[in-house]
Amino acid sequence: MTRLFASWKMGYLFALILLIFFLIYPFLVNAETSYMVYFFYTTFIYVALAQGWNLVAGYAGQVSLGQHAFFGIGCYVTAITWRAGWTGYFDPLAMLMSGMGAALVAIVIGLPLLAKLRGDYFALGTLGLGEILRVIALRGGRFTGGASGIGLPSSAYQSMSHYYFIALLITIITLASLWLMTRSNIGLALVAIREDETAAAANGINTLKYKILAFAIGAFFTGLCGSLNAYYLFYVQTGGAFNLNWVIIPILMAILGGAGTFWGPILGAFILAAVFELANIWMPELHPIFSAAFIVLVTLFLPDGLMSYITGYRHRILRKLSPFKWMLQKT
Amino acid sequence: MAGFSSFSIFFQVFINGIFLGCMYGVAAIGLSLIFGSMQIIFIAQGAVMILAAYCIYWMVTLTSIDPFFGFFVILPIFLVFGWAIYKGLFQRVAKAGKNPSLLLAFGLMVLFEHLMSLIWTPNTRSVTTSYSTSAFGLWNINISITRLIVSIVALIATGFVFLFLKKTMLGKAVRGVSEDMRTAALLGISPSWISSVTFAIGIALAGVAGVATCITYAFDPYFGFLFSLKALIAVAFGGLGSVAGALLGGITLGVLESLSSYIISAGWADAVAYAAFLLILVLRPEGLLGRRSAERT
Numbered sequence: 257m258t259r260l261f262a263s264w265k266m267g268y269l270f271a272l273i274l275l276i277f278f279l280i281y282p283f284l285v286n287a288e289t290s291y292m293v294y295f296f297y298t299t300f301i302y303v304a305l306a307q308g309w310n311l312v313a314g315y316a317g318q319v320s321l322g323q324h325a326f327f328g329i330g331c332y333v334t335a336i337t338w339r340a341g342w343t344g345y346f347d348p349l350a351m352l353m354s355g356m357g358a359a360l361v362a363i364v365i366g367l368p369l370l371a372k373l374r375g376d377y378f379a380l381g382t383l384g385l386g387e388i389l390r391v392i393a394l395r396g397g398r399f400t401g402g403a404s405g406i407g408l409p410s411s412a413y414q415s416m417s418h419y420y421f422i423a424l425l426i427t428i429i430t431l432a433s434l435w436l437m438t439r440s441n442i443g444l445a446l447v448a449i450r451e452d453e454t455a456a457a458a459n460g461i462n463t464l465k466y467k468i469l470a471f472a473i474g475a476f477f478t479g480l481c482g483s484l485n486a487y488y489l490f491y492v493q494t495g496g497a498f499n500l501n502w503v504i505i506p507i508l509m510a511i512l513g514g515a516g517t518f519w520g521p522i523l524g525a526f527i528l529a530a531v532f533e534l535a536n537i538w539m540p541e542l543h544p545i546f547s548a549a550f551i552v553l554v555t556l557f558l559p560d561g562l563m564s565y566i567t568g569y570r571h572r573i574l575r576k577l578s579p580f581k582w583m584l585q586k587t
Numbered sequence: 588m589a590g591f592s593s594f595s596i597f598f599q600v601f602i603n604g605i606f607l608g609c610m611y612g613v614a615a616i617g618l619s620l621i622f623g624s625m626q627i628i629f630i631a632q633g634a635v636m637i638l639a640a641y642c643i644y645w646m647v648t649l650t651s652i653d654p655f656f657g658f659f660v661i662l663p664i665f666l667v668f669g670w671a672i673y674k675g676l677f678q679r680v681a682k683a684g685k686n687p688s689l690l691l692a693f694g695l696m697v698l699f700e701h702l703m704s705l706i707w708t709p710n711t712r713s714v715t716t717s718y719s720t721s722a723f724g725l726w727n728i729n730i731s732i733t734r735l736i737v738s739i740v741a742l743i744a745t746g747f748v749f750l751f752l753k754k755t756m757l758g759k760a761v762r763g764v765s766e767d768m769r770t771a772a773l774l775g776i777s778p779s780w781i782s783s784v785t786f787a788i789g790i791a792l793a794g795v796a797g798v799a800t801c802i803t804y805a806f807d808p809y810f811g812f813l814f815s816l817k818a819l820i821a822v823a824f825g826g827l828g829s830v831a832g833a834l835l836g837g838i839t840l841g842v843l844e845s846l847s848s849y850i851i852s853a854g855w856a857d858a859v860a861y862a863a864f865l866l867i868l869v870l871r872p873e874g875l876l877g878r879r880s881a882e883r884t
Contacts, residue, residue: 319686368869376628380823381868384861387816391858500812504693511690544701551694556676559683 278424287417294416299529300423301481304430305506306513306521308474308481311434313507314515315443316470317450318370322382324502325389326358326475330482331497332393333357335406345412346422351483358479359472361389370467374453390498405493408486419488426484430477435518437473446470450516478502512554514561523562595727600849601842602728608821608841609738610799612834614814615821616748617792619833622822623765624778624785625681627688631696632793632818633811638699639665639797640714640806641707647714654714654802658740661794669790673783681782696812703808713805737799744795745834748788752830761785820864 278296287293305323313319333354337343343350369381393400400406437443445466448456457463482502486492505528506521513524535546558565614632621629642664643657672695680687722729752758763771764781772778800806800814821840825832840860848856 372869376622376626377823377868379628380819381865383816383819384865384868388858388861388865391855391861395854395858508690508693511686515686542705544697545705548694548697548701552676552691552698555680555687555691555694559680559687 275428282417282420287420288415293420295529295533297416297420297423299525300420300427301484302506302509302525302529303522304423304427304477304481305502306509306525307430307434308477309503309506310510310515310521311437311446312470312474314510314517314521315438315450316446316467317453318467318471319375319379320382320471320474321379321503321507322384322386323474323478323506324498324500325382325386326362326478327482327485327502328386328389328393328494328497329358329361330354330479331486331492332400332406332482333479334483334486335401335408335492336399338408339406345409346418346487351480354483354486355476355479358482359476362472362475363468366468366471367464370471371464386498386500386503390494393498394494400494401492403494405491405496408490408492410490413490419484422484426477426480430480431518431522433473433477438518442466442469447516508551511561512551512558514563517561517563520561520563527562596849598726599728600845602730603734604842604845605838606731606734606738606803606841607845608838609741609834610796610803610837611814611817611821611840612837613741613744613792613799614796614818615825615833615837616745616830617789617796618815618818619822619825619830620748620761620765620785620792621789624761624782625677625688627681627685627692628819629789630689630692630812630815630819631699632789633813633815634696634699634703635665635790635793635811636797636800636814637806637808637811638703639794640801641703641712641808643798643801644707644712644714647716654716654798655736655740657798657801658795661798662791665794666787666791668794669787670783672790673786677786678779678783681779696815700808700811707808709808711805711807712801714801716802731803734803737803740795741799742834744792745830748792749830751788757781757784817860820860823864824867 282293309320309323334350337350337353365385369378373381394403396402445461448461449463449466453463509524509528510521512528514520531550532547535543539546614636618629618632639661643654646652646657647654676691677688680691722731752762760776760781763776764778768778817840821837822833824836824839843863844856844860847859
C-alpha cells in the first residue's frame with residue numbers, strides 16, 4: 257500500500273496507525289476471552305509465515321514447499337530444550353535457538369539444493385525435506401517423543417495477551433527485516449535472481465549466497481513461529497508440527513495478496529484468515545469446502561494477487577483526478 | 588540376502604512392490620503429462636484418483652457390477668471431466684503464470700477431498716469382490732489375482748499413452764509443446780488445445796489409477812494427497828515429462844517402499860522414499876532415464 261499512497265510518508269503513516277491499533281487493541285477488550293485477540297494472534301503468525309515464504313519465493317523466486325519443516329523444527333527445539341530444563345516458559349533463548357536451528361537446517365539443506373536445483377525441482381526437494389523430518393520426528397523415540405509427542409507443563413500459562421504481543425513482536429521483526437532487506441542491495445540481488453538467475457550471476461551476483469541468505473532468514477522466522485506455537489499448545493506432535501498446512505496456507509495467503517510485494521502477503525493473510533474463521537463460525541461442516549471454493553474463485557478472477565489489482569485500480573482512479581497526479585510519481 | 592529368511596520372501600516382497608509401483612506409475616504418468624504441457628505440478632491428481640475410487644465404490648455397492656468393469660466407465664467420464672476442468676478453470680488461470688495454477692490445483696484438491704468426505708463420510712472404504720482374496724502360487728510366491736490384473740491394466744494404459752505419444756500426430760504435437768511451447772506455437776500447434784488434451788488424458792489416467800486403487804486397497808477421502816506425493820516422487824525418479832520414466836519411477840518407488848518396510852520397518856518406508864527422492868534430485872535431477880537438458884527452470 258505504499259504504492260497505493262505512492263509516497264514513503266503515507267506508507268509509514270499507514271503502518272504506524274496499524275501498529276498503534278494493534279498495540280492498544282488488547283487493552284480495549286478482555287484479552288482472555290476476546291475472539292478477536294485470538295484471531296489477531298493467529299493472523300500475526302500467518303503474516304510472519306507468509307512473509308517468510310514470500311522472501312524466498314516471492315522475491316528470490318525459489319518456490320519452497322518445505323516451510324513446514326522449519327516450523328516443525330521450531331516447535332521441537334522449543335519443546336526439547338524446555339523438557340531438558342535448559343530453557344523455560346517464553347524463554348527468548350529457546351525462541352532464538354528455534355529460529356537458529358531452523359536457519360541452520362536451511363543452510364545445510366540449502367547448500368546442495370539451491371546450488372543444484374532450480375524451479376520445480378527445488379520445490380520438490382524442499383517438500384521432501386519436510387516429509388523426511390516428519391518421519392524422523394515420528395521415529396525419533398524418546399528424544400522426540402515419537403508418535404505421542406512431547407507434552408509441556410501447561411500450568412505455566414498466564415495470559416493470552418502475552419501470546420498476542422509476542423506474535424505481534426515476531427511479525428514486526430519479520431516485517432522490519434523484510435522491509436530493510438528488500439530496500440537494500442540484498443533485495444535487488446534477490447529480485448535479479450528471480451528475474452534471470454544466469455544474468456544475475458553474469459553481473460557478478462553470488463547467486464548461491466543470496467539464495468541461501470533468503471532461505472535461511474525465511475526459515476528463521478518460520479522457526480520463531482513454530483516456537484511460539486509450541487508455547488501456545490503446550491504440546492508438540494509430528495502431525496501438528498510438521499503439518500503441511502503450515503506451508504500451504506501461508507503460500508495461499510502470499511499468492512492471494514501478491515507474492516513479491518511487501519503488503520500483499522499481509523493483506524492476503526488477514527483476508528484469508530478472516531474467510532477461514534467466518535466460514536468456520538457460520539457453517540462449521542462446510543467450512544473447508546467453502547474455503548477451498550474461495551481459493552478457486554480467487555485464482556480464477558484475481559490470478560495476479562490483490563496487490564496488482566489494487567495498484568492497477570489506483571492508477572485508473574488517480575489518472576482521473578489530475579490534482580492528485582503527484583501521487584503517481586515513483587518513490 | 589541380508590534380512591530375508593529366504594529368497595522366496597525377498598521375491599514376494601519384490602513382486603508386491605512392483606504391483607504397488609504400477610499404480611504409482613499410472614498416476615505419475617498423468618502428472619508427468621500435465622507437467623509437460625502446462626509446467627505445473629497438478630497436486631490434485633491424488634484427489635481425482637480417490638474420486639474415481641468412490642465412483643466405483645458407489646457403482647459396486649448400488650448396482651453390484653464387477654469393479655473391473657469400472658475401468659471402461661471411468662475412462663470416458665474422466666476424459667471429459669479433465670477436459671472440462673481445463674477449459675473451465677485452468678485455461679483462464681494458466682495465462683497468469685504458474686503460481687496461480689498451482690494454487691488453483693491446491694484449491695481443487697481441498698474442494699474434492701471435503702466434498703467426498705461430505706458425500707461419502709470420512710470413513711475408510713474398500714471395494715471387495717468374491718475373488719478379492721484369491722491368489723495363485725508360483726514358485727512359493729503368492730500372487731494376488733486382483734493385483735496382477737490391476738497391474739496389467741496399468742501397463743496396458745501406459746502402453747496406449749506411449750503409442751499415442753509416439754505414433755499419432757496429436758501425440759507428436761503434445762511432445763512438441765512439452766519440449767518447447769513457443770516453437771510449437773510457431774509451427775501452428777495451439778498450446779491451449781494440446782494442454783486440454785493432455786489434461787484430459789492426465790485426469791483419465793488418474794481415474795484408471797483410482798479404479799485400480801479401490802480394487803486393491805482401502806481408501807478414505809484424504810488418502811489422495813499421499814498418493815499425489817508418491818506420484819510426484821515417481822515422476823522425479825523418472826524425470827519430469829517422460830512417460831516410460833514415470834512408470835519405471837513408480838515401480839522403483841513401489842519396490843523401494845516395499846523392501847524398506849520389510850527390512851527396516853513400515854514407518855521408515857516413507858523416509859527412505861523421500862531420502863532417495865532428495866538424493867536423485869541432487870545427483871541426477873533429470874531423472875534415472877531422462878536426458879540432461881540445457882535449461883531446467
